[in-house]
Amino acid sequence: MTVPRLKLGIAGLGRGFMLLLPTLAAHPGIRLAAAADPRSEARRQFRADFDATTYTEVADLCADPDVEAVYVATPHQFHREHVELAAAHGKHVLVEKPMALSLEDCQAMIDAMRRAGRWLVVGHSHSFDAPYLRAREMIDSQDFGAVRMISALNYTDFLYRPRRPEELDTSQGGGVVFSQAAHQVDIVRLLGGGHVQSVRAATGSWDSARPTEGAYSALLTFDNGVFANMTYSGFAHFDSDEFCGWSGELGQSRDPDQYGAARARLAETQAPEEEAALKNARTYGAGLSLANSQPQGIAHNHFGFVLVSCDGADLRPMPHGVQVYAHTRRYLEPLSPPEIPRREVLDELVGAIRHGCRPTHTGEWGMATMEVCLAMLESARHDREVMLSHQASVPKAGML
Amino acid sequence: MTVPRLKLGIAGLGRGFMLLLPTLAAHPGIRLAAAADPRSEARRQFRADFDATTYTEVADLCADPDVEAVYVATPHQFHREHVELAAAHGKHVLVEKPMALSLEDCQAMIDAMRRAGRWLVVGHSHSFDAPYLRAREMIDSQDFGAVRMISALNYTDFLYRPRRPEELDTSQGGGVVFSQAAHQVDIVRLLGGGHVQSVRAATGSWDSARPTEGAYSALLTFDNGVFANMTYSGFAHFDSDEFCGWSGELGQSRDPDQYGAARARLAETQAPEEEAALKNARTYGAGLSLANSQPQGIAHNHFGFVLVSCDGADLRPMPHGVQVYAHTRRYLEPLSPPEIPRREVLDELVGAIRHGCRPTHTGEWGMATMEVCLAMLESARHDREVMLSHQASVPKAGML
Numbered sequence: 001m002t003v004p005r006l007k008l009g010i011a012g013l014g015r016g017f018m019l020l021l022p023t024l025a026a027h028p029g030i031r032l033a034a035a036a037d038p039r040s041e042a043r044r045q046f047r048a049d050f051d052a053t054t055y056t057e058v059a060d061l062c063a064d065p066d067v068e069a070v071y072v073a074t075p076h077q078f079h080r081e082h083v084e085l086a087a088a089h090g091k092h093v094l095v096e097k098p099m100a101l102s103l104e105d106c107q108a109m110i111d112a113m114r115r116a117g118r119w120l121v122v123g124h125s126h127s128f129d130a131p132y133l134r135a136r137e138m139i140d141s142q143d144f145g146a147v148r149m150i151s152a153l154n155y156t157d158f159l160y161r162p163r164r165p166e167e168l169d170t171s172q173g174g175g176v177v178f179s180q181a182a183h184q185v186d187i188v189r190l191l192g193g194g195h196v197q198s199v200r201a202a203t204g205s206w207d208s209a210r211p212t213e214g215a216y217s218a219l220l221t222f223d224n225g226v227f228a229n230m231t232y233s234g235f236a237h238f239d240s241d242e243f244c245g246w247s248g249e250l251g252q253s254r255d256p257d258q259y260g261a262a263r264a265r266l267a268e269t270q271a272p273e274e275e276a277a278l279k280n281a282r283t284y285g286a287g288l289s290l291a292n293s294q295p296q297g298i299a300h301n302h303f304g305f306v307l308v309s310c311d312g313a314d315l316r317p318m319p320h321g322v323q324v325y326a327h328t329r330r331y332l333e334p335l336s337p338p339e340i341p342r343r344e345v346l347d348e349l350v351g352a353i354r355h356g357c358r359p360t361h362t363g364e365w366g367m368a369t370m371e372v373c374l375a376m377l378e379s380a381r382h383d384r385e386v387m388l389s390h391q392a393s394v395p396k397a398g399m400l
Numbered sequence: 401m402t403v404p405r406l407k408l409g410i411a412g413l414g415r416g417f418m419l420l421l422p423t424l425a426a427h428p429g430i431r432l433a434a435a436a437d438p439r440s441e442a443r444r445q446f447r448a449d450f451d452a453t454t455y456t457e458v459a460d461l462c463a464d465p466d467v468e469a470v471y472v473a474t475p476h477q478f479h480r481e482h483v484e485l486a487a488a489h490g491k492h493v494l495v496e497k498p499m500a501l502s503l504e505d506c507q508a509m510i511d512a513m514r515r516a517g518r519w520l521v522v523g524h525s526h527s528f529d530a531p532y533l534r535a536r537e538m539i540d541s542q543d544f545g546a547v548r549m550i551s552a553l554n555y556t557d558f559l560y561r562p563r564r565p566e567e568l569d570t571s572q573g574g575g576v577v578f579s580q581a582a583h584q585v586d587i588v589r590l591l592g593g594g595h596v597q598s599v600r601a602a603t604g605s606w607d608s609a610r611p612t613e614g615a616y617s618a619l620l621t622f623d624n625g626v627f628a629n630m631t632y633s634g635f636a637h638f639d640s641d642e643f644c645g646w647s648g649e650l651g652q653s654r655d656p657d658q659y660g661a662a663r664a665r666l667a668e669t670q671a672p673e674e675e676a677a678l679k680n681a682r683t684y685g686a687g688l689s690l691a692n693s694q695p696q697g698i699a700h701n702h703f704g705f706v707l708v709s710c711d712g713a714d715l716r717p718m719p720h721g722v723q724v725y726a727h728t729r730r731y732l733e734p735l736s737p738p739e740i741p742r743r744e745v746l747d748e749l750v751g752a753i754r755h756g757c758r759p760t761h762t763g764e765w766g767m768a769t770m771e772v773c774l775a776m777l778e779s780a781r782h783d784r785e786v787m788l789s790h791q792a793s794v795p796k797a798g799m800l
Contacts, residue, residue: 206548217549221602233709259729309615326660
């Protein structure tokens with residue numbers, strides 16, 4: 001009995017779509033059925049690449065009877081509206097991180113999907129990366145004792161990559177708390193058990209030309225006694241890929257001698273329009289297509305240095321596996337290189353819809369991650385600890 | 401004109417003294433005049449090594465007219481009493497970290513020294529290590545812009561090295577907050593400007609056989625807007641010397657293939673007495689002497705991974721210098737290997753007493769560091785942020 005491919009519609013052919021394109025194109029459980037985007041060149045490219053229908057409006061995509069599920073990869077501030085549209089048409093949804101920009105929006109999305117009786121999965125985030133999922137399994141095996149403390153550091157040039165103005169405006173979902181903490185929090189929650197109790201954070205907005213949070217440090221406590229430090233700088237000159245064997249975020253081989261490239265390129269641009277043009281040059285339909293979306297990755301995706309201190313070992317997810325520092329020996333729990341990068345996110349979506357497997361990254365999970373991100377902003381703004389109340393535990397794997 | 405050597409008396413010939421012995425023996429501004437210790441074998445060894453007077457009681461050492469300054473290296477809980485004794489006899493004082501176990505004790509020590517009109521220097525702590533001092537000078541040069549964020553991580557097997565029972569009892573000054581945060585806080589305060597505003601911390605006491613804090617993570621905010629993450633594990637299996645070019649805390653060359661040595665050695669001991677005996681085997685007069693105290697160091701001392709994010713560069717103090725990650729290039733600001741390890745602490749003491757140079761690590765400085773350490777314990781115990789009120793800025797270098 002062959003399980004039919006999931007007919008997926010893409011809402012938004014931007015950066016999120018480009019990053020997932022190699023996965024979407026290669027995943028055996030997916031057929032790209034349609035897409036919506038306001039840019040005609042993107043629509044044209046999609047039709048050429050996939051022989052599929054395209055729409056200008058997400059509403060029309062959601063109404064397409066040939067679409068079973070919608071991947072909502074539109075700008076952050078439109079996630080709620082587009083998820084509600086998909087729900088209203090009875091579609092399953094994969095929504096990009098950050099899930100939304102407020103808890104109210106997250107709750108509305110969960111409610112809409114529940115009313116529709118359809119699946120909601122939130123991703124891709126780096127907590128889908130195989131090394132973190134494997135570390136979680138190792139923790140669940142109880143071979144390494146209780147999780148006690150997590151440390152997560154990531155130093156990148158995120159803020160100096162080409163940006164659209166809205167990406168530098170927190171009120172529109174810009175800045176590293178929405179864009180990057182959404183990854184780091186998801187990872188730390190996955191490894192720590194999910195249920196964060198308190199957040200104390202500080203954020204840095206240090207470049208008036210790029211007026212949004214570009215860095216943060218936070219201390220999280222969990223209801224099970226675990227605590228975690230998360231530190232991120234998108235203003236960084238130091239590059240924490242050094243601590244990941246010079247493997248990049250997407251699993252690509254990094255050249256340690258390439259230094260300062262993002263700032264150097266940006267220094268050549270003068271005006272915001274020029275920068276937006278630079279960004280558009282790497283957009284689908286304008287320079288990029290299926291043909292040149294081939295994965296750069298030779299290792300697994302990652303999100304910087306992560307160390308999970310357990311009673312019996314420290315676990316360090318790495319691009320090629322999980323480095324285990326046990327009492328008497330140190331070894332790599334190896335992972336095969338990814339044949340399809342980021343496939344885990346589509347496995348989770350297809351697994352839920354086609355096989356009734358409980359997803360980890362549900363709406364409730366995504367909302368709990370957003371609650372931490374929003375608490376980080378609030379804690380930093382008001383200089384005080386924030387207590388949480390919408391947290392979710394790591395779901396047990398298995399069938400429903 | 402020759403400046404006479406400072407006649408120093410040693411109160412306590414324990415581990416602190418052993419760690420400073422290569423420095424004490426080699427420093428051109430110091431003469432070891434006397435020592436006090438309850439252990440006869442230690443006194444005998446001191447007389448043999450230095451042809452100097454020894455006492456059983458610290459009070460008698462302090463009364464010795466041939467002693468100009470006392471190095472108080474007795475167990476933490478006796479620091480106040482011994483500093484007050486030294487002050488009462490008009491001696492200058494170098495007191496080991498942690499300065500004391502309460503702010504009241506710190507204040508009493510400051511007051512006693514002030515009344516006596518003598519110098520009080522608090523150290524050694526790793527904030528005297530040349531790479532941190534050099535990083536502070538580089539920050540003061542204003543070549544790298546404002547300091548914004550600091551990250552400090554240290555993963556060691558501290559808790560599994562041989563310990564006396566009191567070292568595993570927080571009420572007697574045991575645990576890593578008193579012993580190790582005293583270093584890390586001193587470093588982070590030095591680099592961040594000194595004036596901490598708030599502390600939120602969590603501590604871990606995860607091994608009932610060693611019932612004290614063995615790990616912590618803390619978020620500090622400073623009055624100048626700087627924020628810092630400090631994470632330490634003395635339960636660690638992972639070893640952060642990996643991030644310091646496999647150079648150890650004392651500047652010694654580490655062998656990455658030596659793994660798990662502390663736990664393995666400890667596993668062979670059965671009873672606390674056996675462990676104490678193991679510890680005593682590396683004590684002055686019982687196995688150790690001047691002759692075998694030769695510095696292992698070929699690089700500078702360090703305290704794990706430290707990264708200072710400035711507007712113009714990230715500064716990473718390393719055992720061989722300060723690694724600078726600037727906008728367009730990355731380079732090492734090199735430091736000559738130390739001829740005398742840890743000499744900076746005695747330079748500061750001698751500089752103050754003989755040359756009127758303002759010390760950085762005054763009583764007020766040490767008290768401010770202890771306030772942060774105590775706030776970490778309080779924050780962890782009561783699950784809340786603690787605001788500080790006894791902070792001190794980094795003193796400007798120079799003559800008084």
